[in-house]
Amino acid sequence: MQDAQHFDAIVIGGGPAGSTAARKMATLGLRTLVLERSRHPRYKACGGGVPARTVKLVGLSIEEAVEGEVSTIEVSHFGERSFRKHSAEPFAYMVMRDRFDALLLSAAAEAGAEVHEDEGARAIEVNATTVCVTTERGRYIAPYTIGADGATGPTGRWTGLGQTLPRSAAYELEIEAPAASLERWEATANVDVGYRPWGYGWVFPKAGRLSVGLVLSPGRGQSIRAETARYVERLGLRGASVSSAVGHPILYRRGTTTAIARGPVLLTGDAAGLADEFTAEGIAYAVHSGTLAAASVEAALGGAGQAAAQYQEAVDRSIQAELDAARAISRMYYRCVTLWPRLALWASRQVDYFWRAFFRVMRGEARYDSELKRWPLLRASTRVL
Numbered sequence: 001m002q003d004a005q006h007f008d009a010i011v012i013g014g015g016p017a018g019s020t021a022a023r024k025m026a027t028l029g030l031r032t033l034v035l036e037r038s039r040h041p042r043y044k045a046c047g048g049g050v051p052a053r054t055v056k057l058v059g060l061s062i063e064e065a066v067e068g069e070v071s072t073i074e075v076s077h078f079g080e081r082s083f084r085k086h087s088a089e090p091f092a093y094m095v096m097r098d099r100f101d102a103l104l105l106s107a108a109a110e111a112g113a114e115v116h117e118d119e120g121a122r123a124i125e126v127n128a129t130t131v132c133v134t135t136e137r138g139r140y141i142a143p144y145t146i147g148a149d150g151a152t153g154p155t156g157r158w159t160g161l162g163q164t165l166p167r168s169a170a171y172e173l174e175i176e177a178p179a180a181s182l183e184r185w186e187a188t189a190n191v192d193v194g195y196r197p198w199g200y201g202w203v204f205p206k207a208g209r210l211s212v213g214l215v216l217s218p219g220r221g222q223s224i225r226a227e228t229a230r231y232v233e234r235l236g237l238r239g240a241s242v243s244s245a246v247g248h249p250i251l252y253r254r255g256t257t258t259a260i261a262r263g264p265v266l267l268t269g270d271a272a273g274l275a276d277e278f279t280a281e282g283i284a285y286a287v288h289s290g291t292l293a294a295a296s297v298e299a300a301l302g303g304a305g306q307a308a309a310q311y312q313e314a315v316d317r318s319i320q321a322e323l324d325a326a327r328a329i330s331r332m333y334y335r336c337v338t339l340w341p342r343l344a345l346w347a348s349r350q351v352d353y354f355w356r357a358f359f360r361v362m363r364g365e366a367r368y369d370s371e372l373k374r375w376p377l378l379r380a381s382t383r384v385l
């Protein structure tokens, strides 16, 4: 094996978290290596719903990866009692993750990061001031490593970070839907609720197909395929051609006690459990945490404090507060929907401010925690329920 190569930072994983961290660090002039075990464009199980707030955080044009936009949400309860709510402007863009992630990784390379695809991290050795990452092809040494290897990546296990996070199951189908279904869901997303204790089914419209899937709460993963099949049937899509069907966990960090950074290792995105328990989205938090990790590494290399402490503090302040508010809203909403479905669906149809607040959060004009502060009734119900 060749001698070890030296960098300022090594990023393990080239998804949205890793590509963003690498792009930011390379832009700041840091010698940055990305190790990605697959070759982009690669499939990633995901609804591909990119809220407008995520696009703002990305800070790049994602137009070439966008297959559609959504400004209407249709809420239903196991296919019944449905109603629609409209946002004046699109609140989310629909992408296929292979093209979206490839775009972000190319932007990292264009900014100057060295990108090694088809090269997964095999082992990591953490010393007092450096990390050595070994792959099948080489050894790489840097003062900092960013673990951006997703919900099933090894960096957390190897370092003891981000462990014991609750995980929900999610299952996604890409369906070549008939023309009538494509027309029905044009610019519209379905959110089908009622699963105990929480979870939802979704339809997201793409170019010529639909992403249909289900996310269920921790511990409910065994029934996810059967539940998804029932959902597909209710949508009238049984028998439609399915081009992929893949399940994948989503992890959730709750509160600030789980360590996600220590010494020279910083976990970002799904590896750190930074996903929202109301919508199960994670791309926004992957991008945001990648940005925060890059800033902390740059500051520490410049002699300003410790990267791990700065990063975790920044995540706790600017991301975790939002995730904890999303969890409170999620518990309140899904509990009402499962305990009193008729009343909850009727009330959520009537209470327009709930949807106005939701659209504001999705468009990046507000945050879950700021909306909770603004609406005493909503805040009170998250405490009571």
Ligand SMILES: Cc1cc2nc3c(=O)[nH]c(=O)nc-3n(C[C@H](O)[C@H](O)[C@H](O)COP(=O)(O)OP(=O)(O)OC[C@H]3O[C@@H](n4cnc5c(N)ncnc54)[C@H](O)[C@@H]3O)c2cc1C
Pocket (backbone or CB within 6 Å): 012, 013, 014, 015, 016, 017, 018, 035, 036, 037, 038, 044, 045, 046, 047, 048, 049, 050, 051, 119, 120, 121, 122, 148, 149, 150, 151, 152, 153, 154, 170, 171, 172, 213, 247, 248, 249, 250, 268, 269, 270, 271, 275, 280, 281, 282, 283, 284, 286
């Ligand atoms: C079914 C499903 C639907 C979802 N729908 C949405 C949605 O509509 N909108 C939304 O915002 N979020 C959604 N999410 C969540 C979203 O997919 C994640 O939050 C997001 O992908 C996190 O980005 P990441 O960069 O942290 O991790 P990932 O996107 O998982 O990227 C991790 C990368 O690390 C690489 N890797 C893994 N191990 C190694 C290794 N040893 N060495 C090198 N590389 C490695 C992987 O190949 C991968 O490219 C969904 C999740 C699921 C499971």
